Amino acid sequence: MLLCIPTVKLFGFQQRRNFSSLAKRFSLIGKSPLEPQTQASLDKDFLPWLERIAGAKITNTLSIGKSTYGRSLFASKFIHAGECMLKVPFNAQITPDELPPDIRVSLTDEVGNIGKLAAVLLREKKTGQKSRWLPYISRLPQPAEMHSTIFWGEDEFSMIRCSAVHKETVKQKAQIEKEFSIVAQAFKQHYPMVIERPYLEDFMYAYALVGSRAWETSKGISLIPFADFMNHDGLSASIVLSDEDNQLSEVTADRNYSPGDEVFIKYGEFSNATLMLDFGFTLPYNIHDEVQIQMDVPNDDPLHAMKLGLLQTHHTRTVKDINIFHSSCDTFTIKEVKSAIGKGKGIPQSLRAFARVLCCTIPQELNELSKEAAQNDGRLARLPFKDRNKELEAHKILLSHINRLIEDHSACIKEMEESKCHFVSQRFAVRREMARDLLSGELRVLRSAAEWLNHYCTTLFSVTMEPVLQSLQ
Numbered sequence: 474m475l476l477c478i479p480t481v482k483l484f485g486f487q488q489r490r491n492f493s494s495l496a497k498r499f500s501l502i503g504k505s506p507l508e509p510q511t512q513a514s515l516d517k518d519f520l521p522w523l524e525r526i527a528g529a530k531i532t533n534t535l536s537i538g539k540s541t542y543g544r545s546l547f548a549s550k551f552i553h554a555g556e557c558m559l560k561v562p563f564n565a566q567i568t569p570d571e572l573p574p575d576i577r578v579s580l581t582d583e584v585g586n587i588g589k590l591a592a593v594l595l596r597e598k599k600t601g602q603k604s605r606w607l608p609y610i611s612r613l614p615q616p617a618e619m620h621s622t623i624f625w626g627e628d629e630f631s632m633i634r635c636s637a638v639h640k641e642t643v644k645q646k647a648q649i650e651k652e653f654s655i656v657a658q659a660f661k662q663h664y665p666m667v668i669e670r671p672y673l674e675d676f677m678y679a680y681a682l683v684g685s686r687a688w689e690t691s692k693g694i695s696l697i698p699f700a701d702f703m704n705h706d707g708l709s710a711s712i713v714l715s716d717e718d719n720q721l722s723e724v725t726a727d728r729n730y731s732p733g734d735e736v737f738i739k740y741g742e743f744s745n746a747t748l749m750l751d752f753g754f755t756l757p758y759n760i761h762d763e764v765q766i767q768m769d770v771p772n773d774d775p776l777h778a779m780k781l782g783l784l785q786t787h788h789t790r791t792v793k794d795i796n797i798f799h800s801s802c803d804t805f806t807i808k809e810v811k812s813a814i815g816k817g818k819g820i821p822q823s824l825r826a827f828a829r830v831l832c833c834t835i836p837q838e839l840n841e842l843s844k845e846a847a848q849n850d851g852r853l854a855r856l857p858f859k860d861r862n863k864e865l866e867a868h869k870i871l872l873s874h875i876n877r878l879i880e881d882h883s884a885c886i887k888e889m890e891e892s893k894c895h896f897v898s899q900r901f902a903v904r905r906e907m908a909r910d911l912l913s914g915e916l917r918v919l920r921s922a923a924e925w926l927n928h929y930c931t932t933l934f935s936v937t938m939e940p941v942l943q944s945l946q
């Protein structure tokens with residue numbers, strides 16, 4: 474997942490908040506942050522260097538410091554809401570265009586934007602002291618400070634085995650390996666002597682750096698030095714904006730800041746699953762949490778082929794897929810259902826439709842669903858079955874699937890709590906905390922969906938039973 478950079482200047486303002494819940498994170502694990510002043514003196518040459526490259530002033534109000542989340546930007550003066558805090562010209566940003574044309578040609582379309590920019594970083598790292606980006610590259614987090622699940626060891630990884638992040642991490646690692654083989658081949662061909670052979674671990678590290686701190690821009694993707702020292706607060710309304718006319722990226726304050734305050738931006742509306750895989754951190758309570766669930770048409774279903782065919786024919790993505798997780802006709806994203814009593818959105822219509830298809834037992838029922846879709850908006854099984862027992866059966870299938878996921882998540886959390894011992898490495902403690910944030914958020918979402926389904930099934934059941942009860946009176 475990349476950070477998106479809008480070109481429209483649109484942002485809201487909000488009141489100053491207190492960051493105690495965010496600050497709690499990682500302070501639990503005994504990491505003592507460097508005082509901002511100490512860090513500022515270590516980084517005092519950075520801005521003058523970047524401003525020389527940019528040929529322009531980048532900020533008058535911010536300085537680099539260190540917080541519990543690594544390098545950060547702090548207000549060095551009073552900043553008022555609406556004030557522009559920093560401007561980084563495009564010529565001081567790093568893009569895949571830095572790759573020599575012959576390498577760019579060799580990288581083909583099989584290497585995505587992240588992989589291409591990771592190749593730039595890798596080359597600059599290998600260039601060492603001669604790299605023009607050395608002051609920036611030497612300030613990027615070290616591998617030991619990065620916690621994306623792509624770096625997790627087996628014992629850490631098994632903590633999240635019940636979450637879709639597990640499978641997505643495996644997929645992402647395979648993709649990185651594939652892109653690495655193309656990048657390594659291109660380096661071998663074009664820099665046979667100049668650059669030392671890259672290793673997969675180096676590329677994975679560069680890939681994770683890019684994935685956690687690059688923005689999508691008109692150049693495809695860009696690292697924006699200095700702006701990328703800002704940490705994430707999901708409640709901030711400040712984002713990095715692109716001003717194409719003036720060829721720069723800028724950030725405007727969404728609130729007032731006093732000198733010494735850490736300045737945050739919002740990376741996006743990301744669930745803990747995305748934050749964990751792509752950015753290597755989680756939030757203790759994340760309102761954007763969601764759960765990826767996969768449903769199958771059983772292989773022994775006599776209508777297996779017909780159902781799959783119908784589901785595939787009718788599968789369309791109506792919204793742009795902003796998720797790391799890919800969409801297919803049997804994979805659904807559920808978000809927290811705010812109200813179990815029928816208000817609000819409930820669980821996704823597409824999931825309910827899948828369950829209706831699942832519980833059809835004769836071809837005629839499937840044909841009727843197809844006909845109904847053609848007569849309406851083309852989407853399959855979006856209307857409740859007229860037969861209430863069938864509608865109840867479909868939703869009970871979902872309820873039992875979600876209840877199973879609740880059991881799996883609860884078991885993983887319990888296991889984690891029971892195995893909690895104080896003598897673990899700091900790295901393991903951070904990752905266990907992340908696993909707990911992820912699983913407890915997913916559990917909250919699953920429970921809300923189960924509650925909604927329970928309410929729907931109870932209502933359906935009572936309506937179904939009404940005539941029976943009346944006949945008994």
Ligand SMILES: C[S@@+](CC[C@H](N)C(=O)[O-])C[C@H]1O[C@@H](n2cnc3c(N)ncnc32)[C@H](O)[C@@H]1O
Nearest residue numbers: 542543544685686701702703704705752753754
């Ligand atoms: C764009 S960089 C921000 C600067 C970074 N702290 C550094 O040292 O360079 C994104 C990284 O900062 C850290 N980070 C940002 N916001 C965070 C938060 N709210 N909680 C924990 N870590 C955070 C994560 O390691 C993330 O991958």
